[in-house]
Amino acid sequence: MTRPRRVGTDTRYWIVNIADRRLEVYRDPVPDAAAAFGWRYGRVATLGPELSVRALAAPEIEVAVGDLLPWGVSWAGGRIVVIDT
Numbered sequence: 001m002t003r004p005r006r007v008g009t010d011t012r013y014w015i016v017n018i019a020d021r022r023l024e025v026y027r028d029p030v031p032d033a034a035a036a037f038g039w040r041y042g043r044v045a046t047l048g049p050e051l052s053v054r055a056l057a058a059p060e061i062e063v064a065v066g067d068l069l070p071w072g073v074s075w076a077g078g079r080i081v082v083i084d085t
Helices: none
Strands: 012-016 021-029 039-045 050-056 058-064 074-075 077-082
Touching: none
Parallel strands: none
Antiparallel strands: 012 021, 021 039, 050 058, 074 077
C-alpha cells in the first residue's frame, strides 16, 4: 500500500471486496509509528450492499454499494463462482 499524499487530510480509499460482498472505506490517514509504513487510516467502515456511499469528489451523487458489486457472483471454497440464473 502506498503512502497517502498528505497525512491528516480528508482522504478516502475504497476497496470493493467482492468475496465478502462489501465496500471497505478507509479514511483520515494518521501518523502511527507502530504501523508498517508509519501511518494508518484513522477511520474504517465496512458497508454492505444495502447501504450507499458518496464520493468526496461528487458528494451530490449517492451510489448504492450493491451497484458496485457484480451481480450473480459469490465466493465459495476459495474461488469466485458465477451464478447462472
